[in-house]
Each structure stands twice: as structure tokens, then as C-alpha cells.
Amino acid sequence: MRLFHTELVRFWSRRIVWVTSAIVIVLSTVIVTVAFTRHSADAPTDQDAVEQAERATEDCVQFFTDVSEAERDVVLSDFGIDANQITDEAELDDAVRNTVCWQDPTWFRAEDNRFHAPTILVDEWEAAQLTDWSEQRPDSSKAETYRSGVETHRRANDGLIGILPSVATFYLVVAIIVGASFVGGEYKSGTVENLLLWEPRRVRVMLSKFAAGFVSSFALTYLLLAWLTGLLLLLATVRGTTDAIDTRFWIDIASTIGRGALVGGLFFVASMSVSVIARTTTAAVGVILGWFVVSNLVIQLIAKWLRPWELFVNASAFIREADGIKLVTHRDGWTDTVYHHGYLTAGLITVGWVAALAIAATVSFARRDID
Amino acid sequence: MAAIEATGLRKTYSKFRATAVRAVDDLDLVVEGPGVHGFLGPNGSGKTTTIRCLLGLIRPTSGSVRVLGTEVDQLHTVIDRVGALVETPKFFPTFSGRKNLRMLASVAGIDHLRIDAVLDTVGLSSRAGDSFKSYSLGMKQRLAVGATLLKDPDLIILDEPANGLDPAGIVEMRQLIRRLADDGKTIFVSSHQLGEMQQTCDVLTIINDGSVILSGSVTDVVAGAGTRHLRVTIDDAASATHILQTAGFAVSLLGPGLIDVTADPSRGAEITQTLAVAGRYLKALEPIQSSLEEAFLELTGEPRHEEERG
Numbered sequence: 143m144r145l146f147h148t149e150l151v152r153f154w155s156r157r158i159v160w161v162t163s164a165i166v167i168v169l170s171t172v173i174v175t176v177a178f179t180r181h182s183a184d185a186p187t188d189q190d191a192v193e194q195a196e197r198a199t200e201d202c203v204q205f206f207t208d209v210s211e212a213e214r215d216v217v218l219s220d221f222g223i224d225a226n227q228i229t230d231e232a233e234l235d236d237a238v239r240n241t242v243c244w245q246d247p248t249w250f251r252a253e254d255n256r257f258h259a260p261t262i263l264v265d266e267w268e269a270a271q272l273t274d275w276s277e278q279r280p281d282s283s284k285a286e287t288y289r290s291g292v293e294t295h296r297r298a299n300d301g302l303i304g305i306l307p308s309v310a311t312f313y314l315v316v317a318i319i320v321g322a323s324f325v326g327g328e329y330k331s332g333t334v335e336n337l338l339l340w341e342p343r344r345v346r347v348m349l350s351k352f353a354a355g356f357v358s359s360f361a362l363t364y365l366l367l368a369w370l371t372g373l374l375l376l377l378a379t380v381r382g383t384t385d386a387i388d389t390r391f392w393i394d395i396a397s398t399i400g401r402g403a404l405v406g407g408l409f410f411v412a413s414m415s416v417s418v419i420a421r422t423t424t425a426a427v428g429v430i431l432g433w434f435v436v437s438n439l440v441i442q443l444i445a446k447w448l449r450p451w452e453l454f455v456n457a458s459a460f461i462r463e464a465d466g467i468k469l470v471t472h473r474d475g476w477t478d479t480v481y482h483h484g485y486l487t488a489g490l491i492t493v494g495w496v497a498a499l500a501i502a503a504t505v506s507f508a509r510r511d512i513d
Numbered sequence: 514m515a516a517i518e519a520t521g522l523r524k525t526y527s528k529f530r531a532t533a534v535r536a537v538d539d540l541d542l543v544v545e546g547p548g549v550h551g552f553l554g555p556n557g558s559g560k561t562t563t564i565r566c567l568l569g570l571i572r573p574t575s576g577s578v579r580v581l582g583t584e585v586d587q588l589h590t591v592i593d594r595v596g597a598l599v600e601t602p603k604f605f606p607t608f609s610g611r612k613n614l615r616m617l618a619s620v621a622g623i624d625h626l627r628i629d630a631v632l633d634t635v636g637l638s639s640r641a642g643d644s645f646k647s648y649s650l651g652m653k654q655r656l657a658v659g660a661t662l663l664k665d666p667d668l669i670i671l672d673e674p675a676n677g678l679d680p681a682g683i684v685e686m687r688q689l690i691r692r693l694a695d696d697g698k699t700i701f702v703s704s705h706q707l708g709e710m711q712q713t714c715d716v717l718t719i720i721n722d723g724s725v726i727l728s729g730s731v732t733d734v735v736a737g738a739g740t741r742h743l744r745v746t747i748d749d750a751a752s753a754t755h756i757l758q759t760a761g762f763a764v765s766l767l768g769p770g771l772i773d774v775t776a777d778p779s780r781g782a783e784i785t786q787t788l789a790v791a792g793r794y795l796k797a798l799e800p801i802q803s804s805l806e807e808a809f810l811e812l813t814g815e816p817r818h819e820e821e822r823g
Binding site: 151337512 | 588604620622
């Protein structure tokens with residue numbers, strides 16, 4: 143427990159934690175501030191649509207003042223008006239304005255420029271029904287799997303919860319950097335050796351680092367996401383709408399932040415594990431980011447079957463409460479992504495990856511000469 | 514019970530296909546306490562590797578190590594009684610000296626009040642709040658020594674503790690080590706400061722190429738290992754030199770009436786007799802005391818550098 147406490151103190155005393163957090167806080171504040179200027183406080187009204195229709199009519203009339211008489215007569219005839227019957231300018235203006243260029247306000251739907259706090263959830267089952275992709279499945283059993291999977295699932299496609307998972311995924315970079323430097327910095331300064339002169343049981347040392355780092359990274363990611371959520375709620379209050387907020391909304395918010403924070407903690411452990419093996423911060427960050435790039439290439443080019451099991455894919459799916467997906471190539475060569483497992487399974491796969499890395503790091507650390 | 518006991522200790526490094534390097538080779542070492550036990554050897558002789566083996570930082574290829582009567586894989590049971598400094602001071606650069614010590618004290622559950630006492634002991638109280646990276650090498654070394662004292666250990670292992678210290682700091686370090694030994698602690702210290710070691714240590718172990726080549730009290734090591742010299746004062750030094758060389762002695766003419774004979778002091782009578790038989794009578798025969806440095810250089814086969822001898 144003493145080791146755990148010491149590592150906790152060290153985590154929160156590290157400059158890189160505060161610097162990266164400050165960067166994230168400033169960036170998120172700036173982005174929301176920009177969003178503040180680009181959203182409207184007011185809901186669209188019927189008058190907005192009328193005004194849009196009138197503006198369109200005026201544009202049309204203006205157009206007709208610029209075209210040749212012959213062209214204008216052709217257009218008038220298209221609307222059943224004989225130009226030769228028009229005797230004066232007032233009659234012509236009336237024909238153009240009220241017949242040719244008239245715009246029905248109902249054709250216009252004023253854009254809702256408010257920021258929506260509530261989530262708009264679309265049932266994936268509906269989407270599946272609309273496209274009926276199940277008809278195109280390579281075989282019927284997989285199609286059934288697809289159906290049964292999406293039936294219980296929903297997709298966030300707008301609002302605060304639509305934004306949070308994407309941002310949470312981005313925040314994982316913070317966990318990766320902080321995790322890699324947590325031990326990488328110790329190797330650089332040699333303090334890991336100093337620590338072992340005070341606690342030689344290396345497995346215990348490593349577990350305390352993992353535990354303290356996981357808890358701290360979880361809390362850090364949670365706080366950063368909570369900060370962003372607060373800003374977005376403020377944005378919705380001042381430049382948007384919070385009308386449809388209900389209990390479900392708050393549950394979704396809390397669980398999304400919780401899942402993001404959980405993956406933040408896990409990615410700290412993963413990144414720290416790599417740095418234990420690589421022994422430098424730079425190498426660890428390089429390996430993690432290289433993994434992201436290379437695994438995607440490998441999946442795309444030579445091992446599509448790996449897709450449902452890939453670390454980043456599953457971590458992202460877990461945060462987004464989305465499905466773990468696999469790639470299926472149809473008979474006509476068209477590649478499609480289809481359901482493979484649910485978000486909870488995606489979370490478990492993520493945990494499995496991280497656990498494997500942590501075990502490898504612990505074994506490596508326990509057996510390695512410190513010199 | 515010996516404070517440190519290593520038997521047949523061996524550590525071999527073999528990286529990839531490179532030739533294996535035997536850093537420590539069948540090393541036997543016994544450090545009894547209390548007192549100061551010096552550990553000498555040329556660069557690359559295996560001192561630090563041995564110390565790392567003692568502290569469980571590196572795994573020996575073979576052999577056994579016991580620290581305070583405990584096998585090194587059970588070191589955690591006695592680690593609270595062992596303080597150690599290995600090579601350079603290693604602390605978090607952006608943390609202050611006090612915070613670095615506080616972190617270590619927390620690991621061992623040591624009362625933080627002791628930190629101030631230790632900082633005072635090593636003369637760092639006034640700079641305790643400054644970041645470690647702002648310290649001079651000497652201050653860093655003091656902090657590292659302070660860290661080893663935090664636990665108030667029975668056994669203190671110091672690897673080159675005087676590195677980076679100015680002359681006054683070196684003297685202070687010597688006095689601190691002596692004081693600790695006088696307080697009943699066992700100090701195992703490696704150093705290149707041979708003069709300091711001669712003044713500080715009770716017992717010495719000299720290693721070369723990973724093996725112990727001599728171990729014993731400082732007096733015995735110096736007397737037993739250093740080159741023996743006898744200084745002869747005689748009127749006809751040139752003639753006496755010839756006579757002794759003919760008799761098989763290694764002799765060098767130092768000046769008018771003064772020659773140096775390389776021989777054990779016990780051969781003084783033989784020298785006197787050889788000269789007397791030839792009709793030459795010496796005025797004085799004086800054994801010259803070797804220094805630890807001379808003993809060390811002779812034992813390790815290191816070349817002498819006159820400019821370094823001052």
C-alpha cells in the first residue's frame with residue numbers, strides 16, 4: 143500500500159501530467175469557444191422559412207433582370223405565360239415575381255443551428271431494415287448473427303454523446319504519453335534502480351505502478367472528459383437546447399465518460415508496459431502509435447480476420463458503445479463491415495490485450511538486470 | 514554472521530553473438546562488521562557489477578550471495594537495514610531534494626521528520642527545496658548518501674561516494690564514513706581515492722578481472738603487497754651498487770652515497786653481510802614503507818603514472 147501511495151504521489155507530481163492536461167483543457171476550451179460563435183441560441187421558426195423563401199424569390203427576380211428578353215420569354219412560356227400578352231412592366235414584374243419565381247415557404251426548412259445537448263439515438267435495427275443488407279449476406283447464418291446483434295443496439299449520431307466518444311478516443315493519446323513516460327522517465331533518470339534498493343520485490347513494484355497509474359489515468363481522463371462535458375452543456379444552455387434532457391441522457395453521459403476513462407486507464411497500463419520492455423518513453427510511444435498504423439495496414443492488406451480482435455478497434459468500439467465489427471467480402475468482391483460482437487465483449491478484448499502486455503512487462507522487469 | 518558473504522560469484526554478459534564478457538569471475542568475498550571495508554579495483558575490474566549482484570539489481574550467472582545473513586533473493590526481509598548508493602546519484606530531476614527523499618521514505622514507511630536530520634547530516638538543508646537537476650555533482654552525491662542514511666541502516670554499501678566532491682567534501686565524506694563505522698555500522702565502500710581509502714578503511718579487498726586478488730587489513734595489504742624497498746646509505750655508492758647487483762639484488766643508484774635496493778626488509782641482514790664481506794660498510798639501512806597506491810598498482814598490474822602521484 144505504501145508503494146501504491148508513493149506511485150500515486152509521483153503520478154500527480156509529474157510535470158508531463160499537468161502539461162498534457164493543460165494542453166487538452168485549453169484546446170477543448172478553445173474549440174468550444176469557437177463552437178459558441180457558430181451556433182444560434184434560437185430555434186428555427188416558420189418566419190425563418192418565409193424569409194428564406196422571400197430571399198430565394200428576390201434572387202430569382204434579380205436573375206430575370208439580367209437575362210436577355212428572348213431567354214426570359216422562353217422561361218415565361220414554360221410557365222404558360224405568353225410574353226406578347228404582357229403590356230407593361232408592372233404586369234411583367236407580377237408574372238415573374240408571383241408565378242415564375244414564387245417560392246413556397248413550406249419548401250424551406252430553416253436550419254436548426256443550435257447545439258443539441260440531448261442525444262438523438264437511432265435504432266440500428268431500423269437502419270438495417272431500411273437497407274435490408276441481410277439479403278446480401280454471404281450466408282444466412284451470418285445474416286442472422288447480424289440481425290440479432292444490431293437488434294439490441296443503438297447508435298448515437300448527434301448531440302453531446304455523439305461528440306464525447308470521439309473526443310475520448312483522442313484523449314487516449316494523453317494516457318499513452320503519460321503511461322510511456324511514467325517508467326520511461328524512471329529508466330532515463332535511473333530512479334527505478336533507486337526504488338529497487340528500497341523495495342527489491344520487483345513484481346510488487348510493477349503491480350503498484352500499474353495500479354497507481356491505472357487509477358490516476360482513469361481519474362485524469364474522467365476529469366478531462368467531465369470538463370469538456372461541462373463546456374458542451376454550457377454551450378447547449380447558451381447556444382442550443384437542453385430541452386430533451388432526461389434521466390437516460392445523464393446515464394449515457396456518465397457511462398460514456400466512464401468507459402472513456404476506463405480505456406484511459408487501460409491505455410496507460412498498455413503504454414507503460416511497452417515502455418517497461420522498451421525502456422524509453424520515445425520507443426514506447428513509437429511502438430504504440432506504430433502498432434496503430436501497422437495493425438490497420440495488416441488488417442487491410444493481409445489479415446482481415448484480425449479486425450474483430452484488434453486492440454484499437456475494440457477500445458474505440460467499447461467507448462462508443464458500438465459493435466465490434468468484422469470485414470466480409472461479398473461474392474461480387476465488395477467488402478462490407480458487419481457485426482461481430484457487442485461493446486462489452488469489445489471491452490473485454492481490450493482488457494485482454496492490456497493484461498497480456500502487462501504480464502509480458504512484469505515478467506521482463508522481474509528477470510532483467512538493472513545496470 | 515558476516516554482513517556480506519559472496520561465494521563463487523560469477524556474472525557473464527553475452528549480448529547477441531559478441532564474445533561473452535566475464536565481469537565477475539568466481540569471486541569470494543566476506544565483509545565482517547562493524548567497520549569500513551574498502552573495495553578496490555581498476556576500472557572494469559567488476560566492482561560495480563559485484564555491488565549490483567549484492568543488491569539484487571543483477572542476477573549472478575552462478576554463485577551465492579548473502580547479505581546480513583539472508584540470501585539475495587530474500588533481500589526484502591533485510592532491505593530496511595541496508596542502505597546503498599550505486600554509481601551515480603539517481604533521483605527524479607524535477608523533484609526537489611527533499612521531495613525525492615520523501616518519496617523514498619514513504620516506500621519504507623520512514624517518519625518524514627528524519628528527512629530533515631539526514632539533510633542536515635549531508636549539508637543540504639539550505640538547498641533541500643531546490644530541484645535535483647539544479648544541484649552540482651557534489652550536491653547530488655551528498656543527497657544520494659543522505660538517501661542511504663534515511664533508513665539508519667546497519668549495512669551501508671557505497672559505490673564511489675566521493676565522486677564529484679571537492680576536497681573539503683571528500684574530507685567530510687571520510688569523516689562521515691568513519692563516524693558511521695564508529696557508531697557500529699558496517700560500511701562497504703568502493704573508491705578510486707586510494708589515499709582516502711587508506712585513511713578510512715579498516716579492511717580492504719582488491720579485485721582485478723573480476724576476481725579477488727588480496728583481502729585483509731589495510732596494514733597487511735600495504736605491507737604484504739607493496740614493493741619492498743630498502744634505502745642504503747654508504748660512502749662508495751657506485752661500488753656498493755655493483756657488489757649488490759653481482760649478488761643478485763635489484764639495485765638503483767639514487768645519488769651520491771644513496772642506493773635503493775628492491776627487497777623485502779627481512780633481507781636487510783643479507784645486504785649488510787654482502788657489503789661487509791666485500792669490505793664495504795653501510796652507514797644506514799632503512800626500510801621504505803609502501804603506500805596503498807603502490808600496493809594497488811603492483812597487485813593490479815596497472816601502469817604507474819608519475820604525474821598522478823603528485
